[in-house]
Structures are given as C-alpha cells and as structure tokens.
Amino acid sequence: MLAVEDVQVRYGAITALRGVSLHVEKDEIVALIGVNGAGKSTTLMTIAGVLKPAQGTITFEGQSIVGRSPEDIVRQGIVLVPEERRIFPGLTVEENLRLGAAIRSDRAGIRQDLEEMCERFPVLGERLGQPAGTLSGGEQQQLAIARGLMSRPALLMLDEPSLGLAPQLVDEIFQLVAQLHEAGVTILLVEQNVERTLEIVDRAYLLNTGEVEYQGAADELREHVDVESSYLGDST
Amino acid sequence: MNMVNDILQFLINALSLGGLYALMALGLALVYSILRLINFAYGELVMVGGYSLLVFGAGPLPWIIVALLSVLMAIVASLLLERVAFRPVRDASANTMLITSFAVSTLLQNGALLLVSPRTRAVRVPSFFIENVTVGGLLISKSNVLSLVVSLVTLAILTLFLRRTVLGSALRAAADDFVMTRLLGVRANQVIAAAFAISGFLAGLVALFWVGRTASVVPQIGLNPVLIAFVASVIGGMGSLAGAVAGGYLLGFLTVGLNTVLPQGLLDFRQAFLFGIVILLLLFRPQGLVSGMQSTERI
Numbered sequence: 001m002l003a004v005e006d007v008q009v010r011y012g013a014i015t016a017l018r019g020v021s022l023h024v025e026k027d028e029i030v031a032l033i034g035v036n037g038a039g040k041s042t043t044l045m046t047i048a049g050v051l052k053p054a055q056g057t058i059t060f061e062g063q064s065i066v067g068r069s070p071e072d073i074v075r076q077g078i079v080l081v082p083e084e085r086r087i088f089p090g091l092t093v094e095e096n097l098r099l100g101a102a103i104r105s106d107r108a109g110i111r112q113d114l115e116e117m118c119e120r121f122p123v124l125g126e127r128l129g130q131p132a133g134t135l136s137g138g139e140q141q142q143l144a145i146a147r148g149l150m151s152r153p154a155l156l157m158l159d160e161p162s163l164g165l166a167p168q169l170v171d172e173i174f175q176l177v178a179q180l181h182e183a184g185v186t187i188l189l190v191e192q193n194v195e196r197t198l199e200i201v202d203r204a205y206l207l208n209t210g211e212v213e214y215q216g217a218a219d220e221l222r223e224h225v226d227v228e229s230s231y232l233g234d235s236t
Numbered sequence: 237m238n239m240v241n242d243i244l245q246f247l248i249n250a251l252s253l254g255g256l257y258a259l260m261a262l263g264l265a266l267v268y269s270i271l272r273l274i275n276f277a278y279g280e281l282v283m284v285g286g287y288s289l290l291v292f293g294a295g296p297l298p299w300i301i302v303a304l305l306s307v308l309m310a311i312v313a314s315l316l317l318e319r320v321a322f323r324p325v326r327d328a329s330a331n332t333m334l335i336t337s338f339a340v341s342t343l344l345q346n347g348a349l350l351l352v353s354p355r356t357r358a359v360r361v362p363s364f365f366i367e368n369v370t371v372g373g374l375l376i377s378k379s380n381v382l383s384l385v386v387s388l389v390t391l392a393i394l395t396l397f398l399r400r401t402v403l404g405s406a407l408r409a410a411a412d413d414f415v416m417t418r419l420l421g422v423r424a425n426q427v428i429a430a431a432f433a434i435s436g437f438l439a440g441l442v443a444l445f446w447v448g449r450t451a452s453v454v455p456q457i458g459l460n461p462v463l464i465a466f467v468a469s470v471i472g473g474m475g476s477l478a479g480a481v482a483g484g485y486l487l488g489f490l491t492v493g494l495n496t497v498l499p500q501g502l503l504d505f506r507q508a509f510l511f512g513i514v515i516l517l518l519l520f521r522p523q524g525l526v527s528g529m530q531s532t533e534r535i
Binding site for chain 1: 422
C-alpha cells in the first residue's frame with residue numbers, strides 16, 4: 001500500500017533521514033520506534049508532504065506522492081495525526097471534527113460519521129459545542145484522532161498519541177489504536193513507549209540517527225530491543 | 237438635555253469613526269493571521285477603490301453602482317496582488333514578504349502618480365455625504381450614520397461567515413495552525429485567496445467612506461488607513477481578529493474623545509496625544525487587548 005524507498009531529508013546542513021526505506025501493507029499496523037531525534041516524526045511529516053525529500057521515492061497504492069502538497073496527499077487517503085495533537089483550541093469540538101472532513105462533500109455521510117465519532121468517543125459527544133482548548137490532554141488526543149478519522153483515511157499515521165498522558169490514559173489510547181486496527185484501519189504508528197507498542201503492532205522498524213537500524217515482526221523486535229536496550233534507555 | 241445630546245453626539249461620532257477603523261484593521265489582521273504577512277500594500281487597495289470611484293463616477297452611472305464596482309475593483313486588486321506578488325514568496329521568510337509588500341505599495345502609488353496625476357482629484361460623491369439631519373436638537377451627519385451602520389452590519393456578516401461556514405472555520409483554523417489545516421486537506425490557496433478577497437472587500441468599503449469625507453483622491457490616500465489599521469491591530473493583539481476590531485473601535489473613541497476634550501490650542505497635537513496613549517497602553521499590555529495565540533490546555 002505504502003512504499004518508502006531510500007528517502008533522504010535535510011534541514012539545511014543537517015541530514016535528518018539518511019535513506020529510510022519502509023513499507024506498510026493494507027490492514028497492517030506497523031510501528032516506527034526509536035529514541036528522540038531518530039527521525040520518526042520526520043518520516044511521517046515527509047510522507048504527509050509537509051517536508052520534501054532530497055532523494056528517494058514514496059509511492060502510495062502504486063502512485064508516486066513525492067512533491068505533492070499535504071492537501072493532495074490527504075485526498076489520496078493518507079492522514080497524519082501529528083505530534084502534540086495540534087487541535088484548534090479556539091474552534092469548537094464539532095468545528096474541529098467537521099474540518100477533518102474538509103475533503104468530503106457528502107453532507108449526509110459527514111453527519112453520520114460525526115454521530116459515529118460521538119458514540120466512539122463519548123467525551124467528545126458531550127462537548128461538541130465547547131472550545132477544543134478547554135478539553136484535557138487525553139480528550140484532546142481523542143479529538144485529534146477522531147478528526148483524522150473524519151476523512152475516512154485508507155492509511156492513518158499517528159505520531160506519539162500517548163505522549164504526555166497519565167498512565168491510565170496511555171492504556172486507553174493503546175486500546176483505542178488496537179480497536180481502530182481491528183475495525184479495519186491501516187495504521188502507521190510512531191511511539192516512544194516501545195513495550196506497549198510492540199504488544200499491538202504486526203511489524204516495527206527501529207530507527208536510529210535517521211536510518212532503519214532493525215526491522216521485523218513485533219516479537220523479533222522485542223528480542224532485538226532487549227539486547228540493544230541501551231539505545232532506548234528506560235523504555236524497556 | 238444638553239449633556240445627553242453631547243454624549244449621544246460623541247457616541248455616534250466615535251462609533252462611526254471606530255467602525256471604519258475596525259474595518260481597516262480587520263482587513264490587515266485577517267491576512268496577517270494566516271500568512272504572518274503585514275500587507276503594507278493594503279493602503280493601496282483603498283487607493284484602488286478611491287480611483288475606481290473617480291473613474292466610474294465620471295460616467296452617468298448611479299452612485300450605488302459606482303460604489304459596488306469600486307469595491308469589486310479593490311477585491312480584484314487584492315486577489316491579483318496575492319497571485320502575482322505574494323504567492324511566489326509565500327514560502328520565503330517573513331522579511332521577504334514584508335519587503336515585497338512595501339515594494340508593491342510603492343509600485344502601485346507610483347503607478348497612480350504616473351497614470352492619473354500626482355495632484356488631488358475631485359470625486360463625485362452623493363449629496364448625503366455632506367448633508368446633516370437634525371433629530372431632537374441633535375445635528376447628525378448622514379455619512380456618519382451610514383458608516384456606523386455599514387460597519388456594524390459588515391462585522392456581523394463576517395462573524396456569521398467565520399462561525400457558520402466551513403470556509404470560515406477553515407480560515408480560523410488556518411490562523412491557529414496553517415500546516416495542520418493543510419494536513420486535514422484544506423487547500424492553502426483557497427484559504428489565502430479567501431483572506432485576500434475579504435481584505436480587498438474591506439479596503440473597498442473603507443475607500444467609499446474615506447474618499448467620501450473629502451470628496452477627493454490622491455495617490456497617498458492609502459497611507460493613513462494602513463497606519464491606522466496597523467496601530468489598531470497592534471493594540472488589539474496582532475493576529476487576533478476580535479482584537480483588531482476592538483483596537484479599531486478603541487482608536488476611534490480615543491480620536492473623537494481627544495477632539496472633544498482637548499482645548500483649541502492643543503488640537504493640532506491630537507496625533508501626539510493619541511499615540512502617547514497608544515504607547516502607554518502597549519507598555520502595560522504589550523501583547524495587546526486580546527492576545528493572539530491563545531492555546532489553553534489543561535492536563
């Protein structure tokens with residue numbers, strides 16, 4: 001479904017990605033793990049079209065998406081729920097959700113999806129008219145994910161959805177991601193919480209200083225990470 | 237009775253001038269909120285509106301048609317500026333965009349100098365711009381009432397547009413976080429074009445009243461409006477639309493207030509008093525009345 005080949009990304013003189021290759025197949029849930037600064041978020045931002053690779057190819061369902069604008073890539077079916085949630089604090093919860101459906105014009109379908117989100121995320125349903133900035137961190141994360149789902153993406157990319165949340169909320173978010181996957185959403189997940197991540201994903205890529213250091217099924221990754229635990233500090 | 241009349245008189249004048257200032261500030265703040273571009277060529281959009289009044293007004297067209305055409309010309313000019321001047325430098329630094337806006341401003345002013353005339357040209361305005369009505373012993377200028385009503389109605393319609401339409405909420409979202417808005421599939425070009433179109437519309441409206449006050453137009457006519465717009469949006473909190481409107485009204489009230497209370501001998505210095513107050517205000521509240529980037533979050 002998604003194939004990233006030998007992608008290099010530079011910020012000025014700094015090379016953030018040094019030839020990253022990865023792929024995600026339909027119905028899979030795949031993780032990118034690694035320490036801060038390994039290039040995980042950069043990879044997602046590049047796939048989403050915010051950053052332009054200096055080299056390499058990115059294809060989605062057989063079509064090249066390199067050089068496309070972020071708004072075009074959403075129309076291809078790839079949605080990024082970025083780091084730190086980035087909900088619109090001044091807009092109401094409902095306005096945030098409706099903007100998530102900006103690429104759609106089927107009013108009835110949007111209405112229906114909005115109701116579905118309210119069922120799946122009851123806290124959002126109760127607060128539709130409130131400014132999103134008044135939500136708690138966990139609620140904002142739910143809103144960010146729900147907003148991403150409103151475009152009915154073929155591939156959902158989640159960047160550190162558990163970051164900054166209280167432990168029981170972290171559990172909830174991982175449950176939610178697993179549920180979304182079971183419901184048939186293909187997911188590319190970036191996480192620092194390696195242990196929890198490997199419990200719910202099919203495969204994972206370990207990134208280190210802008211390169212894929214190791215890749216494999218979740219079990220293989222777990223063994224590798226145990227051996228190389230020094231890379232990941234106290235996450236293991 | 238006299239006291240009540242004075243207060244009413246003051247309120248009408250202040251709300252009328254403040255409304256006009258609020259429209260000016262909103263046009264500047266709207267583009268700034270999305271692109272972080274202080275569009276100093278905004279004044280020249282007022283100029284385009286002014287010269288359109290001159291050109292279309294020379295014919296036999298009724299004034300209302302002339303006015304509509306002039307507002308339309310300001311919108312077209314604003315959209316053209318975005319397409320020709322600002323889009324190519326959109327990804328460049330904020331400084332590049334700022335310099336571009338100065339360049340465009342100078343270019344348009346000199347265009348008017350060359351093509352029309354460096355001198356003041358008289359513009360035909362309808363008689364109600366210079367007429368007064370007397371209501372219960374109160375002498376009211378018709379144009380003041382008109383600008384008061386037009387600015388309030390315009391602000392109400394814009395608020396509805398920003399609150400109730402998808403494009404409106406996309407504009408507010410883009411003011412918050414432009415990249416995130418694009419990540420949801422909202423087209424950057426569409427949002428920016430909408431902001432420039434509204435900005436041009438507001439400049440066109442302002443031109444009607446600004447030109448109407450003196451019934452004349454000069455190439456430098458945009459200088460004062462853009463300065464007022466800039467100061468008002470800084471007072472309001474740069475980047476906040478509500479702040480720009482508040483700043484505009486505040487500036488209007490201060491100006492009319494100073495005209496009322498200053499003794500005759502000091503009236504010439506009212507600008508100095510006005511900006512003195514502005515400086516004091518910013519010393520105590522440097523972020524403006526309404527701080528722009530409110531990101532409230534509790535964990």
